[in-house]
Amino acid sequence: MKLYRIRNGALLQGNDNYYHLHEDWDAxxxxxxxYGYLEQRTQEMELIAGxxxxxxxxxxxxxxxxxxxVWAAGVTYMRSREARMEESKDTGGADFYDKVYEATRPELxxxxxxxxxxxxxxxxxxxxxxxxNVPEPELTLLVNSWGQIQGYTIGNDMxxxxxxxxxxxxxxxxxxxxxxxxxGPCLFVPERPIDPQxxxxxxxxxxGRTVFHDKVSISRMKRSHTELVDYLFKETDFPFGCFLMTxxxxxxxxxxxxxxxxxxxxxxxGIGKLVNHVAFKKG
Numbered sequence: 321m322k323l324y325r326i327r328n329g330a331l332l333q334g335n336d337n338y339y340h341l342h343e344d345w346d347a348x349x350x351x352x353x354x355y356g357y358l359e360q361r362t363q364e365m366e367l368i369a370g371x372x373x374x375x376x377x378x379x380x381x382x383x384x385x386x387x388x389x390v391w392a393a394g395v396t397y398m399r400s401r402e403a404r405m406e407e408s409k410d411t412g413g414a415d416f417y418d419k420v421y422e423a424t425r426p427e428l429x430x431x432x433x434x435x436x437x438x439x440x441x442x443x444x445x446x447x448x449x450x451x452x453n454v455p456e457p458e459l460t461l462l463v464n465s466w467g468q469i470q471g472y473t474i475g476n477d478m479x480x481x482x483x484x485x486x487x488x489x490x491x492x493x494x495x496x497x498x499x500x501x502x503x504g505p506c507l508f509v510p511e512r513p514i515d516p517q518x519x520x521x522x523x524x525x526x527x528g529r530t531v532f533h534d535k536v537s538i539s540r541m542k543r544s545h546t547e548l549v550d551y552l553f554k555e556t557d558f559p560f561g562c563f564l565m566t567x568x569x570x571x572x573x574x575x576x577x578x579x580x581x582x583x584x585x586x587x588x589x590g591i592g593k594l595v596n597h598v599a600f601k602k603g
Contacts, residue, residue: 321359321508322334322508323348323384323509324377324384324505324506324507325345325382325383325384326376326382327382328342328380329341329342329343330343331373332358333506334359337367338367338372339365344386345386346386346387346388346560346561349507350465350560350561351464355509381505382439383439383442383502383503383504384506384507385434386560387560388462388563389430389434389558390430390432390503390563390564390565391428391429391552391563391565392428392495392565393426393428393564394420394426395421395426395427395567396426396543396566397541397542397567425551428552429491430492430496431477431495436497436500438501439502439504440593442597443598444502444584445497445500445598445600445601446478446480446580448600450480452482453479453481453577454478454479454571454577455476455578455584455586456477456565457474457475458477458565458567459472459520459538459565459566460472460475460503460563460564460566461548461563463549463553463561463563463564465557465559467549469546469549470561471508472507472508472510472588472590473503473507473508473563474504474586474594475502476502478500478502479494480493480495499601501565502584502594503594504594505592506591508592515589516537516539517538518537518588518589518590519538520535520536520537520538520569520586521535522570522586522587524582524585525582525583525585526579526581531576534570538566540569541567548564548566579598580599580600582597582598583596583597584598
């Protein structure tokens with residue numbers, strides 16, 4: 321099932337049928353047994369026409385986040401480890417990433433508050449004080465307050481690699497700024513955990529031409545989703561649940577940086593496609 325957040329509630333898509341849920345978003349998604357609840361609700365609600373659903377999604381679609389925090393995991397794929405070591409080799413920070421990849425404890429960091437998150441079709445920012453900016457496409461977990469994975473969405477963990485590469489202590493500035501996180505277009509709520517063979521695919525479009533394209537299976541992750549969640553919840557409570565980006569394996573080459581007006585398209589099997597346009601912060 322797919323759950324879209326719209327301005328006047330939520331839109332549920334199940335088996336190509338659409339249902340309108342007039343419910344508080346945070347209460348709706350932060351529960352035990354979200355799939356079962358949604359399945360039950362489909363028995364109680366009337367169908368809405370596909371054309372009406374399309375109209376709602378075209379005019380009222382929001383990022384699938386209410387009051388949840390967004391966190392992220394780093395160096396969970398070998399390619400991410402290599403990229404981080406490459407960007408930090410000149411400043412002596414490369415060994416940190418190698419050690420994290422082999423360590424028992426994963427790298428977890430705070431990414432965004434809800435008001436800094438962009439949804440499908442909205443702008444994402446790159447920093448003016450960074451010379452090397454990249455998108456990072458990531459399978460993102462919806463985790464309830466009890467530390468249970470209830471669904472999935474697409475995440476874009478925008479990164480200023482020149483800032484992070486200058487010094488690992490600059491990670492918050494490289495990762496946390498206005499409109500530095502993309503989520504959407506929906507929450508994918510399956511009956512069972514997502515298939516490890518699911519493919520993540522990313523394209524970057526510039527002036528109507530594809531300048532980067534690659535894809536990878538999430539089975540390439542070194543760490544499991546439950547392992548990452550367990551570490552995140554060890555000493556932290558989330559009263560509304562949270563989102564956890566699980567790391568990236570799709571990294572553009574070292575001579576590539578995003579430009580204003582680029583379009584980033586991230587697709588994950590079963591979830592859909594998240595599209596964002598790149599811009600600089602206004603003012």
